Amino acid sequence: NAGVTQTPKFRVLKTGQSMTLLCAQDMNHEYMYWYRQDPGMGLRLIHYSVGEGTTAKGEVPDGYNVSRLKKQNFLLGLESAAPSQTSVYFCASSPLGRGGSQPQHFGDGTRLSIL
Amino acid sequence: GNSVTQMEGPVTLSEEAFLTINCTYTATGYPSLFWYVQYPGEGLQLLLKATKADDKGSNKGFEATYRKETTSFHLEKGSVQVSDSAVYFCALHLNTNAGKSTFGDGTTLTVKP
Numbered sequence: 378n379a380g381v382t383q384t385p386k387f388r389v390l391k392t393g394q395s396m397t398l399l400c401a402q403d404m405n406h407e408y409m410y411w412y413r414q415d416p417g418m419g420l421r422l423i424h425y426s427v428g429e430g431t432t433a434k435g436e437v438p439d440g441y442n443v444s445r446l447k448k449q450n451f452l453l454g455l456e457s458a459a460p461s462q463t464s465v466y467f468c469a470s471s472p473l474g475r476g477g478s479q480p481q482h483f484g485d486g487t488r489l490s491i492l
Numbered sequence: 493g494n495s496v497t498q499m500e501g502p503v504t505l506s507e508e509a510f511l512t513i514n515c516t517y518t519a520t521g522y523p524s525l526f527w528y529v530q531y532p533g534e535g536l537q538l539l540l541k542a543t544k545a546d547d548k549g550s551n552k553g554f555e556a557t558y559r560k561e562t563t564s565f566h567l568e569k570g571s572v573q574v575s576d577s578a579v580y581f582c583a584l585h586l587n588t589n590a591g592k593s594t595f596g597d598g599t600t601l602t603v604k605p
Contacts, residue, residue: 381535407591408591410592417597418597419581419595419596419597419598420536420581420595420598422592425591425592427591435592467535467536469535469536471591473591478524478541478543478585478587479585479591480526480528480538480541480585481536481538481593482538483528483535483536483537484535485533485534485535486533486534486535
């Protein structure tokens with residue numbers, strides 16, 4: 378009953394370092410998403426994927442890259458971390474559904490601090 | 493474009509009080525509407541949904557009715573508990589939008605004993 382699993386849960390980086398956040402879902406969902414959540418700003422979509430091998434930019438894509446080589450995994454990369462990327466990152470997935478009626482399923486988040 | 497406007501918080505209530513969190517939307521199409529809840533240290537989880545006009549979603553004592561004429565989906569609960577303290581997000585989905593959701597900014601609810 379895992380659902381959406383995010384790795385790691387916490388991380389502290391120095392400015393300029395790189396890292397990859399991993400998201401894995403075991404529900405065979407087509408769509409996957411990466412969001413960041415900052416105080417007073419709700420959820421902002423970074424990148425998303427509509428299927429294996431596809432990715433697309435969301436609202437705030439700059440400074441991030443993503444890959445979806447396998448249907449169940451969606452990776453978020455920071456090539457050169459900046460303090461402005463300090464945030465809580467959430468991955469979500471959803472199945473195909475008629476009329477957009479399917480909800481998104483969220484992981485528990487990765488808390489990332491850039492010093 | 494699509495947007496969701498939620499009642500600004502934070503909201504503080506006493507236990508057993510009546511709760512309303514307002515949500516209005518604009519959409520280029522016919523969306524499905526959702527309420528998600530986020531407890532401290534966790535991700536968002538679906539609370540309830542409605543997929544067509546006049547549908548009422550309900551769960552754990554919470555209710556919301558899809559009102560197309562007023563483009564609203566207000567969340568209500570008759571008697572809140574301390575355990576309802578969380579952040580509540582209203583959201584809309586359009587099937588034509590690659591499954592992407594539009595979220596409100598969230599409303600923080602604190603229930604005091």
